[in-house]
Amino acid sequence: MKASTIAVPVLASLASASPVEPRQSCADIHIFGARETTAPAGYGTSEGLVNMVKQAYPGATSEAIDYPACGGQSQCGGISYDQSASQGTTAVVSAVTALNQQCPDTKIVLIGYSQGGQIVDNALCGGSGSTLTGAALDAVKAAVFMGDPHNNVGLPYNVGTCQAGGFAARPSGFQCSPASTSIIKSYCDSQDPYCCNGNDANHHQQYVSIYGSQALAFIKGLLDAA
Template sequence: MRFSPRVVTGRRLTAKLAIVTCVAAGGGIVVSAAPASAAAPCTDLDVVSARGTGEPGTLGWIVGDPVFSALKSTIRGKTFTSYPVNYPASVIPGSASQGNTDLVNHVTAQAASCPNQKFILVGYSQGANVVDNSIGISSDGALVGGPITKTIPASIQPRVAALLLFGNPIRAIGRRVTGTYQSRTLDLCADGDPICGGGANILAHLSYGGNANQAATFAAGKV
């Protein structure tokens, strides 16, 4: 499947290049974790988004924010909440594992408080590692990956309606989402993306906001 990178200009391009170049080069960018959120209300769908390394934005400027917007536009007649996974999203060791723990803790708490709520998990770049770990697919050994710390309990698995993954680093080491979640997973790797596919086009890794509507349409068929 081929995807065409979006054209980005000016300061947006500079900022995005800085984010991913740092990841690719193993640089030292450190972004503080978002403050912990209060318990969310009981909506139909809770969109849990793990941003990429150093990525700004409420849910993630490149992927999470546009995908959440597309989900609300595409899936009619449902109420939504969103949760930004609280983790460093940096190249420091243990970052992805911290995200893994926070994601599972959030989904577990929400599932207990809201028995009818379903979940859509969104992960971009290192955030895809966070989602991978949370469903039991280890990202250890992948770029900005880490060992599994927790997995979503089996009793909650049927309530995870869709997984939307973009630039997933485990693909570069030959891993994919398999098993329970496979049919509910959209895992996009743009041609030339060096993070998930071993390519050399850094702009490909910045292109996934252009796939927001595709991801929303996929999720709409699963909720």
């Protein structure tokens, strides 16, 4: 969400990160969830979709990305939004790479909400520090961004009613690299003031409720084909 002191309410229940399991108990599917700005440590609003995937695939494991999720507010110790997003991007790349090294056959799903969507976006599509490459990138079978401030009109993976850009919009003509856009869906509606140019902050928290079933079907289609 926006790089300011504005705090968007967190409506989902929160869960703490769990450690990666040993190689001998690697799951077939592992989900990483990245929370929104100001949400306490855990999954934030992404938890709703993380749980939907886990319910669809019994035995799947999940882990919250550990990063500041700051918007420049004083309680973050002076960490700016951009610094937080940069640290978050590094955290996504590190977590996915470590999981892939430990569990090379595990299929990975990435789910990011708001700033969490931005850092997953960065890790897959570039724009802020390191990106996923090689076997770690290949292990990512599906990625969902919800309320991503990088949203801009015309991106091939866009879903929703937004016809503008978020406050950290990708430049016109941007092309995602190194990831394939076929594994990505990005959900944003026109009412949203963070991934679009609307004025309904509450709508920003509603993407799992509105698009969760659609996003799950997208993820399942990719996982089942992998």
